[in-house]
Amino acid sequence: MNATDDKTIVKNYFNSTGFDRWRRIYGDGEVNKVQLDIRNGHQQTVDTVLSWLKADRNLAEISICDAGCGVGSLSIPLAADNAKVYASDISDKMVQEAKDRALETLGQAENPTFAVQDLEALSGSYHTVICLDVLIHYPQEKADEMISHLSSLAQSRVILSFAPKTFALSILKKIGSFFPGPSKATRAYLHREADVVKILEKNGFSVERQSMTRTRFYFSRILEATRK
Numbered sequence: 001m002n003a004t005d006d007k008t009i010v011k012n013y014f015n016s017t018g019f020d021r022w023r024r025i026y027g028d029g030e031v032n033k034v035q036l037d038i039r040n041g042h043q044q045t046v047d048t049v050l051s052w053l054k055a056d057r058n059l060a061e062i063s064i065c066d067a068g069c070g071v072g073s074l075s076i077p078l079a080a081d082n083a084k085v086y087a088s089d090i091s092d093k094m095v096q097e098a099k100d101r102a103l104e105t106l107g108q109a110e111n112p113t114f115a116v117q118d119l120e121a122l123s124g125s126y127h128t129v130i131c132l133d134v135l136i137h138y139p140q141e142k143a144d145e146m147i148s149h150l151s152s153l154a155q156s157r158v159i160l161s162f163a164p165k166t167f168a169l170s171i172l173k174k175i176g177s178f179f180p181g182p183s184k185a186t187r188a189y190l191h192r193e194a195d196v197v198k199i200l201e202k203n204g205f206s207v208e209r210q211s212m213t214r215t216r217f218y219f220s221r222i223l224e225a226t227r228k
Contacts, residue, residue, distance in 0.1 A: 041218025
């Protein structure tokens with residue numbers, strides 16, 4: 001399967017059966033145990049990134065690109081803290097859900113700004129570019145292109161999360177435990193941390209902060225890299 005096929009599969013999935021499934025996972029309603037575990041893991045990743053950004057005490061002064069924003073789990077709290085947020089997703093249904101949640105939570109529709117776009121189509125210049133839990137849908141060669149493009153949009157900082165390629169997780173993936181049962185719908189690609197760091201460094205960034213979210217069914221390595 002080539003990268004174009006992967007992108008088409010991801011787009012179609014999140015505009016169909018995947019939309020309802022992940023809207024529930026990223027909501028607060030009743031879900032099954034696997035989905036609840038993934039919900040909690042994803043929220044831990046979001047909370048880690050929010051804590052990093054808040055610790056810098058300059059949110060109201062910066063612009064942020066949330067690439068692959070999903071239902072707005074990160075974009076909405078960032079806008080609530082007065083950051084200027086440009087959020088995008090490949091799925092128009094996800095973007096509409098994010099807009100609805102933002103209006104309900106924030107009481108306004110000006111910030112974040114939401115758009116339906118894939119990563120390659122993103123343009124502009126932002127203080128910080130963030131891409132959480134998106135690279136898992138794409139193989140390494142496509143991830144290289146995506147990270148390089150996202151880096152070109154960042155004035156100061158890039159924050160990424162990805163499923164790390166370790167021996168243990170590779171075994172779990174092979175036996176079908178990485179995304180078990182009905183939670184599995186798109187191909188799950190693991191990425192070596194060393195490869196991701198190398199791409200960031202090639203584009204003029206160095207890793208400053210890092211963290212790992214690990215639950216039973218959710219694994220995410222988080223890297224914050226700043227421009228050298």
